[in-house]
Amino acid sequence: MPSDTHTIKGLKLVSPPLLYAVLLLAGPLGMILLFSFLPQPDNPTEATFTLSNYAEAFNDPIYPELLRRSLLISGAVTVVTVLLAFPIAYFISFHVSPRHKSLWLFLITIPFWTSYLIRVFLWKVILGFNGVVNSSLMGLGLIETPLQFILYNPTAVVITLAHAFAPFAILPIFVALEKIDRSLLEASRDLGENRLTTFIRVTLPLAMPGVLASILIVFIPTVGDYVTPEQVGGPGGTMIANMIQLQFMRLDNQPMGATLSVLTMASVTVIALILLVLNRPFLRTQR
């Protein structure tokens, strides 16, 4: 039967990526999920599978607090990044001549030529106690003593992460803006709307898929980032991923680390789904 051979052909075609996805995505995820139901090492008498890790994660105030802070910092990073990325993407799409667009996009990716770690250290140098910002301000006589509030706190985390994720946020918005048929904007002007109202009624709704992609691209990985908070966050900027790392590596408490991982992923998934549902009107009618 033709449909059967089609199915087999299709399965053959997707099997390498399928295998890849199972091995590298579903496998580790399953492991983490499994670990989160195992008893903790200091409590070996418990049953084989237990919910006590989850109970602890909800009852010990430190864990919800860290998760809440992580989501807040990531939310702030996302807002800052997307708000900065939109005008840049808009400028390139609408005001750069077509010949120069790829050059501009290329320039935007330049920060990516160095490793993430180096960029984090760079910000440390810039924001530090004896860093570029403080020495400049002191050199100019604007301040007497170095500013303390710019390093080792959540603000520094937000700045560093926003910088690191800017190009990721710019590109999807740029693509969405490029896809907008310019005659739609003229039609809006023709129907009586000025530049601003045209932006609100036509450009922005049509750019929403790109904006949403940017939000998810920035929000999802930053919730789980642990390098930046560790390097520039200080005690007040510690995020959930630092705790997960601590549980796994230092305390050798895989079940607790796995539980926190599962809870983090669940929160991110719920937030992403809420965003998608809220934006459904903009996503449905594209094309």
Added chain:
Amino acid sequence: MTMITLQGVEKHYGDYHALRGINLDIQAGEFFSLLGPSGCGKTTLLRTIAGFEDVTDGTVTIDGQPMANVPANRRPTNMVFQSYAIFPHLNVAQNVAFGLRRRKDLNAAARNTLVEDALDMVGLDGYGKRAAHALSGGQRQRVALARALILKPKVLLLDEPLSALDKKLREQMQSELRRLQRQVGITFILVTHDQEEALIMSDRIAVMFEGQIAQLADPQTLYRRPISRQVGEFIGVMNILPAEVKIAVGARIAVDVAGLGPVMLTPDQCPAGAKTGQTHVGIRPETMAIAFENDTDTGNLIDGQVEEVAYYGDMTYYDVRLQNIERPVTISMKNLVGRHVLQRGEKTKVRWDERSLVLFKQ
């Protein structure tokens, strides 16, 4: 009453001179067409009227108001774009109501009634809830029309609105547009490169070549008395014959036409004027005829030989070689009952009438 006046309108795109001294008066309530080959500047001219392009020089006046410094959103014009420009994130009713946001005098019910009426007018009643992307080309075009007409503009601008439609639908929309225009009484300016469409629909037509208006006339004048070979050959088929003007004194214009012989023309047949010397005349295929034995029409007869036959069903086009001219002339004949189709190589007589000749300047 004059609705639109263009005076000395020039448009440069960098080095490119897109509009070269356009002077134009368009009357209120008129169905006016801009006709010309692709790239001649029709869209550019329409966009200067709509306010999407600034003129490099000259003035645009709409309904007595000078339009310099008036942006597109404050002009009393609305446009049906070539791509229709239907907003993909809005449904049909929202698209049609787009321009009503600024009408603060309307409550929701009045607005809905207006939208319903507009959809009704273009034959899309009941389509309000449809998503924009679920529409066919013809339906999109109707939405674009309703969206513009609902605002009751003084002038409706249409940029090749029918060129994306297939032949049947195009012909249907041509008569529908004409009917709509009579019904609403708004000035329509239609851009098209299709001469037939322009002839069918327009009260007056401006033929454009290379940024200039070559001729502005009603369809019949344009077809019968084209001002130049270029216009004559762009509008339908025209046989061009070498000719020599022997005498041009007042109403007496004596011309020797290659292949046809000496003729007397009236000034009306010389829209570009007449002066003695070598030039060309034009004659339309349907104003000449193959002379069958049994027909009793009068007119001049000359000998010819059929070189090529193209059978179209309702019509047959013959290329007939006449004596003393290089190129054969094209003659179209209705395939009436009992009239047979000649074969290639057959000798025949050609009937023609000097009243259908047009004298060109060169």
